[in-house]
Amino acid sequence: MDLLLLEKSLIAVFAAVVLATVISKLRGKKLKLPPGPIPIPIFGNWLQVGDDLNHRNLVDYAKKFGDLFLLRMGQRNLVVVSSPNLTKEVLHTQGVEFGSRTRNVVFDIFTGKGQDMVFTVYGEHWRKMRRIMTVPFFTNKVVQRNREGWEFEAASVVEDVKKNPDSATKGIVLRKRLQLMMYNNMFRIMFDRRFESEDDPLFLRLKALNGERSRLAQSFEYNYGDFIPILRPFLRGYLRICQDVKDRRLALLKKYFVDERKQIASSKPTGGEGLKCAIDHIIEAQQKGEINEDNVLYIVENINVAAIETTLWSIEWGIAELVNHPEIQSKLRNEIDTVLGPGVQITEPELHKLPYLQAVIKETLRLRMAIPLLVPHMNLNDAKLAGYDIPAESKILVNAWWLANNPESWKKPEEFRPERYVPFGVGRRSCPGIILALPILGITIGRLVQNFELLPPPGQSKVDTSEKGGQFSLHILNHSTIVMKPRSF
Numbered sequence: 001m002d003l004l005l006l007e008k009s010l011i012a013v014f015a016a017v018v019l020a021t022v023i024s025k026l027r028g029k030k031l032k033l034p035p036g037p038i039p040i041p042i043f044g045n046w047l048q049v050g051d052d053l054n055h056r057n058l059v060d061y062a063k064k065f066g067d068l069f070l071l072r073m074g075q076r077n078l079v080v081v082s083s084p085n086l087t088k089e090v091l092h093t094q095g096v097e098f099g100s101r102t103r104n105v106v107f108d109i110f111t112g113k114g115q116d117m118v119f120t121v122y123g124e125h126w127r128k129m130r131r132i133m134t135v136p137f138f139t140n141k142v143v144q145r146n147r148e149g150w151e152f153e154a155a156s157v158v159e160d161v162k163k164n165p166d167s168a169t170k171g172i173v174l175r176k177r178l179q180l181m182m183y184n185n186m187f188r189i190m191f192d193r194r195f196e197s198e199d200d201p202l203f204l205r206l207k208a209l210n211g212e213r214s215r216l217a218q219s220f221e222y223n224y225g226d227f228i229p230i231l232r233p234f235l236r237g238y239l240r241i242c243q244d245v246k247d248r249r250l251a252l253l254k255k256y257f258v259d260e261r262k263q264i265a266s267s268k269p270t271g272g273e274g275l276k277c278a279i280d281h282i283i284e285a286q287q288k289g290e291i292n293e294d295n296v297l298y299i300v301e302n303i304n305v306a307a308i309e310t311t312l313w314s315i316e317w318g319i320a321e322l323v324n325h326p327e328i329q330s331k332l333r334n335e336i337d338t339v340l341g342p343g344v345q346i347t348e349p350e351l352h353k354l355p356y357l358q359a360v361i362k363e364t365l366r367l368r369m370a371i372p373l374l375v376p377h378m379n380l381n382d383a384k385l386a387g388y389d390i391p392a393e394s395k396i397l398v399n400a401w402w403l404a405n406n407p408e409s410w411k412k413p414e415e416f417r418p419e420r421y422v423p424f425g426v427g428r429r430s431c432p433g434i435i436l437a438l439p440i441l442g443i444t445i446g447r448l449v450q451n452f453e454l455l456p457p458p459g460q461s462k463v464d465t466s467e468k469g470g471q472f473s474l475h476i477l478n479h480s481t482i483v484m485k486p487r488s489f
């Protein structure tokens with residue numbers, strides 16, 4: 001009897017060992033994962049760390065777990081990088097390995113599973129899209145062709161503000177007018193078009209759809225269904241709304257902008273001479289069979305988000321900082337008056353003569369980074385970083401904001417002191433739009449400061465600069481009312 005029991009026990013132990021070996025073989029070899037809080041089944045670290053993994057919260061975790069740490073968000077791996085060396089490794093040295101993008105369930109909808117440029121994986125499609133977009137968008141020629149248009153748009157902001165009797169007394173929400181200006185700056189490049197006023201019905205429709213797209217994509221509301229696949233059925237309603245906004249938005253971009261431009265182009269003689277705006281180049285690439293019609297629309301969609309919002313938020317932050325730092329504002333105004341002469345309006349070719357203006361802009365971008373964690377990167381395959389295993393398809397967040405605000409590298413980083421510099425990401429996936437954003441910021445902020453004294457509303461000594469973060473965006477929480485006293489020259 002005892003012998004029989006022993007035999008059964010041995011068989012059971014043997015079977016258990018065989019099973020464990022098979023399972024471990026199936027799971028692959030043991031990984032050396034980056035440090036991080038201990039995950040629990042199904043939820044990982046999600047319940048511990050919550051939804052809002054903004055740049056500041058991530059600094060707290062980096063202090064605890066190091067410059068490279070891993071969070072398990074349900075089924076998804078999130079790797080956070082917080083040092084200059086590791087950043088260089090991810091964006092530059094291993095730029096190919098980490099050069100893809102993650103898309104969650106919502107970004108899959110808005111980008112047609114990566115048929116765009118910003119959210120596509122690193123590879124042939126991305127290379128082609130970036131090449132096709134470079135000539136029409138990201139060269140100095142584009143700046144030279146459009147800068148008079150941008151100067152005109154900034155001048156009309158100045159004019160409209162002067163016409164509004166509230167500006168100099170109780171103040172106006174300047175952002176509303178600047179938003180129209182930014183749409184015009186980019187729609188001039190794309191379609192050789194502008195919107196007449198803030199009430200233009202097409203502008204209103206477009207602005208509403210773009211706003212919805214950003215809100216739905218940057219929200220944390222859908223995290224549960226993204227992190228935990230078995231909960232995805234509960235997300236159906238949310239995803240249906242996303243799909244509807246996406247369909248209506250692309251249909252509007254197609255009908256009123258892309259198709260209209262196609263018609264104009266077809267009624268003109270063909271050839272290089274006729275090419276005027278970015279979309280003509282993009283349509284040409286479609287006609288050559290390099291990209292399809294959806295890709296054309298997704299390029300327009302990408303510019304609507306990547307270019308307009310980021311630059312607008314940065315202008316808004318810059319103005320808020322200047323209102324809150326009157327001494328910096330008047331130092332800037334003095335520079336412009338001294339270099340150009342009082343009342344001589346700034347133009348793009350003059351920007352390089354205004355180092356303090358450029359420093360104000362760079363300091364704004366350092367302290368108030370519109371995309372503080374960059375656009376999330378991803379490794380398509382298993383990778384190694386600092387001796388750790390990074391499982392394939394991890395979402396890689398580079399805390400660029402911390403690199404630019406770490407007291408070990410910057411003196412009093414929390415202060416707005418226009419003497420520093422911050423890049424727009426580095427390497428293959430870095431921002432190509434910097435070439436346009438910097439002159440637009442220079443012209444706009446410069447013109448506003450040279451034509452107005454910018455002040456907080458009556459009874460307030462400062463405007464509110466609280467932040468509102470999203471999945472990876474950061475903008476000002478409240479659009480401030482600003483008093484704008486015209487200067488007389």
Ligand code: HEM
Pocket residue numbers: 091117118119130137302303306307308310311314369370371374375376377424425426428429430431432433434436437
């Ligand atoms: C102040 C304004 C802007 C800021 C702060 C900004 C910031 C950024 C950042 C941080 C990235 C991601 C870099 C990375 O993942 O490594 C990015 C990507 C990108 N930006 Fe900008 N950007 C601005 C303006 C613009 C403008 C004006 C355009 C277009 C005209 C633009 C087009 C793009 C595109 C297409 C990408 C994706 C690049 C790729 O994935 O290959 N951006 N931007």
